[in-house]
Amino acid sequence: MSVGTLSEAATSNRDLEAFWMPFTANRQFKADPRMLVGANGVHYRSDDDRDILDGTSGLWCCNAGHGYKEIADAVHEQLMSLDYAPSFQMGHPIAFKFAERLKTIAPAGFDHVFFTGSGSESVDTALKIALAYHRARGEGTRTRLIGRERGYHGVGFGGISVGGIVNNRRHFGSLLTGVDHLPHTHNLERNAHSRGQPEWGAHLADDLERIAALHGAETIAAVIVEPVAGSTGVLVPPKGYLQRLREICDRHGILLIFDEVITGFGRLGAPFASQFFGVTPDLFTTAKGLTNGVLPMGAVFAQNQIHDAFMGGPDNTIELFHGYTYSGHPVACAAGLATLEIYERGDLLTRASRLAPLWEEAIHGLKGERNVVDIRNIGLIAGIELAARNGSPGARGYDVFTACYRAGALIRVTGDIVALSPPLTFEEADIEKLVGILGEAIERTE
Numbered sequence: 001m002s003v004g005t006l007s008e009a010a011t012s013n014r015d016l017e018a019f020w021m022p023f024t025a026n027r028q029f030k031a032d033p034r035m036l037v038g039a040n041g042v043h044y045r046s047d048d049d050r051d052i053l054d055g056t057s058g059l060w061c062c063n064a065g066h067g068y069k070e071i072a073d074a075v076h077e078q079l080m081s082l083d084y085a086p087s088f089q090m091g092h093p094i095a096f097k098f099a100e101r102l103k104t105i106a107p108a109g110f111d112h113v114f115f116t117g118s119g120s121e122s123v124d125t126a127l128k129i130a131l132a133y134h135r136a137r138g139e140g141t142r143t144r145l146i147g148r149e150r151g152y153h154g155v156g157f158g159g160i161s162v163g164g165i166v167n168n169r170r171h172f173g174s175l176l177t178g179v180d181h182l183p184h185t186h187n188l189e190r191n192a193h194s195r196g197q198p199e200w201g202a203h204l205a206d207d208l209e210r211i212a213a214l215h216g217a218e219t220i221a222a223v224i225v226e227p228v229a230g231s232t233g234v235l236v237p238p239k240g241y242l243q244r245l246r247e248i249c250d251r252h253g254i255l256l257i258f259d260e261v262i263t264g265f266g267r268l269g270a271p272f273a274s275q276f277f278g279v280t281p282d283l284f285t286t287a288k289g290l291t292n293g294v295l296p297m298g299a300v301f302a303q304n305q306i307h308d309a310f311m312g313g314p315d316n317t318i319e320l321f322h323g324y325t326y327s328g329h330p331v332a333c334a335a336g337l338a339t340l341e342i343y344e345r346g347d348l349l350t351r352a353s354r355l356a357p358l359w360e361e362a363i364h365g366l367k368g369e370r371n372v373v374d375i376r377n378i379g380l381i382a383g384i385e386l387a388a389r390n391g392s393p394g395a396r397g398y399d400v401f402t403a404c405y406r407a408g409a410l411i412r413v414t415g416d417i418v419a420l421s422p423p424l425t426f427e428e429a430d431i432e433k434l435v436g437i438l439g440e441a442i443e444r445t446e
């Protein structure tokens, strides 16, 4: 590459070739790129000098919005004092401090945190802990993992095996063996335009009884679900569904794992979805909002009895043969601690519960716009489902997405479903603006 300024490099199409972009139509994007070059508060800045309202908290991760000096300072200070230290048979204080601090916002009984580098790693970690837990207790027959159709659990082999999105699975071979799936809970006929949790569908959890009868409950290690499925287009759990899943797991000694990578850190109006729904899993995964998205990090929270089951045996035994070079990375921990301060100072972990009625009203105001077939919401999340254009699913969604970007708002689309998850710092005017831009884009899109 010739010597030039960063912005020259970033805007020259020729220089876009090297970065093989994730989950992106690379050729389409590079022919007509959308570049973000700055961020502050609830806005991004585009390379053509426009403010772009962040309707998605980045990628469901910048829960407090953007541009915090406290986080930057904490990261800088940590880099200058201890930039990296291993967590294998060595320790550094800030990782212990961060884990202790996280305990204080977790549901009671989750006093142990395993650090990872991402949501995908958190999922693999939780699945492995579940398998090893049963083995440690002499129930080594429990090797099956149960996911759910339309579930998204990241992109590791564990996550795509229990996940239920066909394009994330079909290209990658036979995946993990011994995996089965619950049915998803989405039903437009019964539940379209539900506000909050839909009335119909709790019985869909009973499919776990069928799976247990089919395979033998003693072969099943764990069930993993997102409390609210995000990436597959915002599927809100029917009333009573998660409770029923918990009951069936209890009846059969199956662990329940909540994947809280998007629901964690205030998205629903409580620190975690388990607190919001009043259903306690055995393990739950997090990432994203853990550091406000500024540095990659994940964490798996384990109930005490899960953790304690590993702590027998001789003192010099490694209890869990698992971990990452970056587990408990000191700089990510510094970002995470500063993030928790910001969440606390602004009451952000519960703020969504106060914004939710306003949010619900605004979002459901889009009912009746052309091609809108469903609107769903919970906490500070919304899904707006559009009818697919004849013969080209996803095309209408993509056109709405690009129209919003041109009009100054970042939304996310999965096929023809718009997903919104703005920063928890959003104000009423931001909600109005976001919904206004989206409504206009939908109205103008064929």
Ligand SMILES: Cc1ncc(COP(=O)(O)O)c(C=O)c1O
Binding pocket: 118, 119, 120, 121, 123, 152, 153, 154, 155, 226, 230, 231, 259, 260, 261, 262, 287, 288
């Ligand atoms: C529920 C859920 N689990 C796991 C992941 C994967 O996280 P990451 O992309 O950090 O690996 C995501 C990402 O969107 C997610 O929504």
